[in-house]
Amino acid sequence: MTPERAQSRRKGFASCCVVALVFCSAPLLSGCGFSKFELTTGAIAAATQGLFSDPKVNLREKNYAAADYLLQQSGNYLNRTGIIEAQPLTESDNPAAVSELGRQMADEMGQRFAELGYNVNRMRVSNEVDKSIFAATGQVPPQFILSGSYRKKKEKLEVYLRIVETASSRIVSSFNYTMPYSSEIRRLAEADAQIIRLKQP
DSSP: OOHHHHHHHHHHHHHHHHHHHHHHSHHHHHHTTOOHHHHOSHHHHHHHHHHHHOTTSOHHHHHHHHHHHHHHHHTTSSOSSSEEEEOOOEETTBTTOOBHHHHHHHHHHHHHHHHTTOEEEOTTTOOOSOOGGGHHHHTSOOSEEEEEEEEEOSSEEEEEEEEEETTTOOEEEEEEEEEEOOHHHHHHTSBOOOOOOOOOO
């Protein structure tokens, strides 16, 4: 092997280590108040699909990573003064059905935005008993909407996310990815029980 080729291989290995280190350190950095996208821009784009396809990474970590990616894509267009309303993700094949999965994913992404200093209204997705903390943001029309959908496959879940500016209907940011359709995801994806009222004859 020539010296030039050996040097090239060492550089490639180092780059892979940097990408892996960014994501392995992400939970610790998040706890310190740092965002992955604030620390790196290129690494998240290179490694993000691997993170979402990894069954060892839990759902919350994936939702936080998705939020970081959406914010990275939005650049400076998404500001910290406007209200972002988090809406439940819907099932592509059954948009009328609401599930715990759709609420939890949007809620945890909203939590991530809030941690980074954005004003987020999570009234429609939060399971917190006391929702009075969202009362102030609920009184102001949202400037942005966080929403999306998911599609169930045999062994994977396809997720489609977007942030839309309400005034112009412009898509500020979008992100599509797939996750393993694990037993946890299957349980959360079960639609809420619906009460059907029958008309009296």
